[in-house]
Amino acid sequence: YYVWVWLKQTKLLFALPIVAVGLVTARTRTPRFTLCLACALLAVVYLPYTISVGGDFMGLHRFIMPLFVVAALALTLGLEWLVARLPASARKHAGVGVAVAIAASFGVSQYALTKKSLDPKNLAADHGVIDTPAFLILDTEDRAAIGRVTEPCFRDSDFSIVGGAGAQPYFGRMRAIDVFGLISERVAHEEKRVRPRAGHTKFASNELLVQYDPTFVFSCYSIDANPTPTHWNCAPTYWTGRGYEIVTVHVPEMKQSGTYYSFLAKKARDFQCPARVH
Numbered sequence: 589y590y591v592w593v594w595l596k597q598t599k600l601l602f603a604l605p606i607v608a609v610g611l612v613t614a615r616t617r618t619p620r621f622t623l624c625l626a627c628a629l630l631a632v633v634y635l636p637y638t639i640s641v642g643g644d645f646m647g648l649h650r651f652i653m654p655l656f657v658v659a660a661l662a663l664t665l666g667l668e669w670l671v672a673r674l675p676a677s678a679r680k681h682a683g684v685g686v687a688v689a690i691a692a693s694f695g696v697s698q699y700a701l702t703k704k705s706l707d708p709k710n711l712a713a714d715h716g717v718i719d720t721p722a723f724l725i726l727d728t729e730d731r732a733a734i735g736r737v738t739e740p741c742f743r744d745s746d747f748s749i750v751g752g753a754g755a756q757p758y759f760g761r762m763r764a765i766d767v768f769g770l771i772s773e774r775v776a777h778e779e780k781r782v783r784p785r786a787g788h789t790k791f792a793s794n795e796l797l798v799q800y801d802p803t804f805v806f807s808c809y810s811i812d813a814n815p816t817p818t819h820w821n822c823a824p825t826y827w828t829g830r831g832y833e834i835v836t837v838h839v840p841e842m843k844q845s846g847t848y849y850s851f852l853a854k855k856a857r858d859f860q861c862p863a864r865v866h
Contacts, residue, residue, distance in 0.1 A: 589715060590643025590786065591635060594652050597701055599694060603666075607659060610666030624665065627658045642786030646707060647718045648791050651786075711844075717785065726844050728755045730811075733841035734849050735759030741861035748804040749797050756806065765800065767792040767807045794826050804859075805832065805852040811842070815865045817850035828853045837863040 595601040611628050614621040634654055644651040667690075671683045704710060705721040713719050719727075720860040732755040739760045748764035748851045750757050753771050769776030769790040779796065797805070805827055810817035816834055824834060836850040853859040 589717060591652070593647075593714065593718060594649055594655075597649075598656075598659070599697055602809060603659075603663055606666035607662040608666070608672065609669055610662040610664065613669045620665070623661065627662055631655060631658050642784065642789070643718070644718055645717070645785055645787040646724060647714065647720050648724075662812045665854065714850070730839075730842045730844050731756040732759045733839050734837075735762075737837060737839045737841075737863045738861060741859065741863075746803040746857075747800065749792075749800065749807050751807045751809070759832075764806075767797070803854050803857050808852055810850040811845045812848045812850070813846035814847050817848070819845070820850075824852060831855055835859055836865050837861060838865050839863065 595604075600607070601615040611624045619840075634652075638652050638655075641651065661824055667686060671679055671686065674682050677707045684755070706720055706725075708726070709722075710720050711723040713723070713727065719798075731752075735756040736759045742760065742762065744763075746763065748757070748762045750762065750764045750766050752768060753764075754765040756762075765772040765775065767775065767790075768788060769779065769792070772792070774796065775792040776779075779790050779792055782791050783789050792807075797807075808820070808822035808824055808827060812819055815838075817834060817836060828834065831854060832852040833855045834850055835853045836848055838847060839849050841849050848865070
């Protein structure tokens with residue numbers, strides 16, 4: 589599905605016949621043939637790889653960037669071959685006309701796509717798989733706000749478990765590992781895949797995380813419109829039964845689901861913070 593979305597959003601789906609022409613019409617034993625063969629081999633290898641890892645949970649086409657180059661080269665070669673079939677007197681004007689038409693239509697389509705992708709109301713994940721840029725912006729801003737509010741309250745000796753190695757630990761200046769294995773070798777290589785979603789196939793088990801003896805657990809959290817946490821993404825009882833307490837801080841800058849953020853902290857740490865409400 590990720591590859592299908594990429595083909596539609598880039599409009600390459602409609603240009604595939606021309607791309608195919610560009611790849612198969614080169615004469616053997618020529619530099620062009622070598623280029624086309626390299627492009628074809630890269631596509632044959634990279635497309636199955638992209639599908640096997642599930643693509644990208646962000647609607648930014650990061651996992652398929654090399655194929656943008658392959659597509660651009662093959663499309664250009666295909667258009668050149670088609671224009672070369674025209675009478676010599678018409679080639680120049682036809683070439684310019686085709687280039688202008690493609691650039692203009694592509695520009696219009698991408699403007700519309702960008703406008704839709706950044707619409708503040710367009711927050712639902714596509715098929716529950718691909719997050720929209722609008723959602724990613726909002727979520728990142730909220731996580732950054734949490735980091736800024738809590739940053740003055742941390743000590744150098746604190747160690748945290750976070751959901752993602754992104755804005756929250758960056759602005760919070762946290763020492764931490766993430767549950768998805770982005771910066772933890774143990775999570776990345778010792779944990780089994782437990783989720784089908786791209787970028788989230790690994791999720792560290794509590795049994796592994798507790799071995800780190802973390803000061804804070806931010807991967808288990810609740811975001812609410814009031815100070816009482818009711819929207820947990822986990823079972824906090826695992827941690828509260830092991831010497832941790834639920835902490836709730838007020839983050840007025842948060843916009844997505846509420847301004848009260850709850851997580852877990854060691855009771856022995858006696859976490860003090862101006863933003864804490866209980």
